[in-house]
Amino acid sequence: MKCRSPHSEVVNTRSTRGGSQIWRRRRCADCGKVITTYERQDLSFIQVVSSSKTSPYRRSVLFISILRVLDAEHLTDIDVDNLVDTIEQKIIIRGQDEIEADLIRRLCLDTLKAIDMNAFMRYMALHMNFRTKSDLKAEMKKY
Ligand SMILES: [Zn+2]
Known part of the structure; x- marks a missing residue:
């Protein structure tokens, strides 16, 4: 998060690239800013x-x-x-x-x-x- 808050909530989740990645929209619990993250399977x-x-x-x-x-x-x-x-x-x-x-x-x-x-x-x-x-x-x- 830009404001460095460790608190965020997931507002949307999608599977991408044939399931190898998870796309998430997260909203900062403190300033309300929304960011996108990608998670890869380990x-x-x-x-x-x-x-x-x-x-x-x-x-x-x-x-x-x-x-x-x-x-x-x-x-x-x-x-x-x-x-x-x-x-x-x-x-x-x-x-x-x-x-x-x-x-x-x-x-x-x-x-x-x-x-x-x-x-x-x-x-x-x-x-x-x-x-x-x-x-x-x-x-x-x-x-
Ligand atoms: Zn924030």
Whole structure:
């Protein structure tokens, strides 16, 4: 709250972005000003499983992996938060508290392909292990 009052009441609530976010209008109990908040589901209960380790899901890890494959000049056009929400939504609808790291990478590739082909290629080069060029070509055909 602008007036720094800790007291507010929720006046309206809506689910947005396919349920991955909750939109709320809150009114300050002291000055009456209305503000909007967005709440995101905390996915840290989900364990990410890879061959070497299991660790709790972290949005920041996903966010940075997406950020680093996007062209800097496109960052003003692309809403990275929105992109990460889209990927998280695909994780949420599975309804499981464990996910393979490899599946997260595939969800990222699926999502990036629809938005930015350069980012898709960069992500694939960074995160998928290919021994030969034909491995890479075979993998690309899956998308
Ligand atoms: Zn206030």
